[in-house]
Amino acid sequence: MIKSLSLEQHVFLTGRVEGKLKDNLYEEAAFVVVPPRFETFSMVALETMSHRKALISFEIDGLRWIPESVALKVQAFDVRALAAAMFKLSLDTSLRNRIGYAGINYIKNQNWFSCLGLIFQNLFLVFF
Secondary structure (H helix, E strand, C coil), X not given: CCCCCCCCCCCCCCCCCCHHHHHHHHXXXXXXXXXXXXCCCCHXXXXXXXXXXXXXXXXXXXXXXXXXXXXXEEECCCHHHHHHHHHHHHHCHHHHHHHHHHHHHHHHCCCHHHHHHHHHHHHHHHHC
């Protein structure tokens, strides 16, 4: 699909990355999409916020811990809404910046204990 739409210069499928390469990818990204169908806790969402990037996600139980102010959330599994959110953020630098700053301010108030609490809270929501 990427090739058929001539997006090779704009869309990259990297596979697993870590370290400096991961940091560079976050820094180069306009925004990050977290579209899982099942998630108990998203480290990618935390990393996205820590890099002051806007986040888009499905509204699923395992991502309910993410405040509305730090992400564009779309109805679970609605790929058209997901695409619309991506299109919206791709055109609106001001919105991307606002969400990115809200995310980094949110993450600044977190620590290992608060994250652990969020993990247990989400496990409870997902499994019970």
